[in-house]
Amino acid sequence: MANPGLQSQPLASHQNFAIIVAGGSGTRMGASVPKQFLLLGGKPVMMHTIEAFYHSKTNPQIIAVLPDAYHAYWEELCVAHDFNVPHVLVNGGATRFESVKKGLDVIEGSEFDLIAVHDAVRPLTKIGIIDTSFMHAGTHGNAVAAVKSRDTVRQMRSGVSAHLVRDEIYLVQTPQTFQLEQLKSAYQLPYSDRFTDDASVVESAGFSIHLIEGSYGNIKITFPEDLKIAELLLQSQ
């Protein structure tokens, strides 16, 4: 009988991971429940998010980063909603940066591995974008979902605003997918408040960022009206 240990890690294979990062207490929603737990189509937002990754062809190992205080609540929700998608639960930090770092800490990977980071509160991400992001990250080192700005954009500096060329402006979403080593090395940097996403961290570490096409429907649930809009988009899918 062959050694099953050898079979489970064939040469030149790689693993795929996804960190689903859930932020703070959801105070901006005016809700008593953090926004990742609010019901969308009768099911907590974060379950939609996790399912999108689970049902992708890539089918990555899923690490959900949640504030410690909500782990028991999440587990209750999983029971109540009969949610059985395999995932690892990790304690979050005080900032998004720290939360992603804590997610990375539990991953024992190798140099060919790929990792997506995704907002728990983006439940409507299309599976195709997830798979594309892994594919492009394998080729380019990273792949960051973004859409062109539909609005004219101005940049305000020292109280003076200046027009930016709209066609050059991209609004960044998640998934943001990276070669694991690239993301791990970038997250060695000290925290900066410039780090509003993972691409900004990785760019600060000296890597160039590869954009892929996101989707206008890939919205982030931040304010109460966003949940209603998500319901609409979910129904029209």
Added chain:
Amino acid sequence: MANPGLQSQPLASHQNFAIIVAGGSGTRMGASVPKQFLLLGGKPVMMHTIEAFYHSKTNPQIIAVLPDAYHAYWEELCVAHDFNVPHVLVNGGATRFESVKKGLDVIEGSEFDLIAVHDAVRPLTKIGIIDTSFMHAGTHGNAVAAVKSRDTVRQMRSGVSAHLVRDEIYLVQTPQTFQLEQLKSAYQLPYSDRFTDDASVVESAGFSIHLIEGSYGNIKITFPEDLKIAELLLQSQ
């Protein structure tokens, strides 16, 4: 008896105008009807837009710029919906720039006059923003409604994207309100495809731009899902 002509134009008075500019054929909506005519809460989008200006304290004289081909249809709609808000109808041009210019051409104003330019397909603008824009334009020369970007933003140049500091980035809306002379002089410039709004024209003419706080609910109806979102926002108002 006093000369009524003298009374109607007291010294230091000024007039307020609003150009409501409706674009092209609405092909992006996949609808047979241009988006400014689609029904929102049972009433064509552009009627909501015009009413917002009409009901503002400023109560400007309204100039609606529409492609020639739709004037008869608009007039039918006005009858069908019993729409009696006074407005002047002007033929549009091939570009937004040209349409605004045609709107300006019909205005006989003086140096103290103020003029707002507003997208016909932004029907949910709050009256308070309209009045604020006129007030600030009177003081600062112009006032342009904008909201801070909620998304991380990247700028793509020569195939390389770079992180922009999110707090510096504003997504520009309408109303954009100007001293009439400022806007008229700016619109003497030759057309450039950089001109994606009026502020970019006025800035190119050498004026600095004053931003005022817009609203995330002040959406532009561009794609089919936008109309559904607008219905939701209208219901929650």
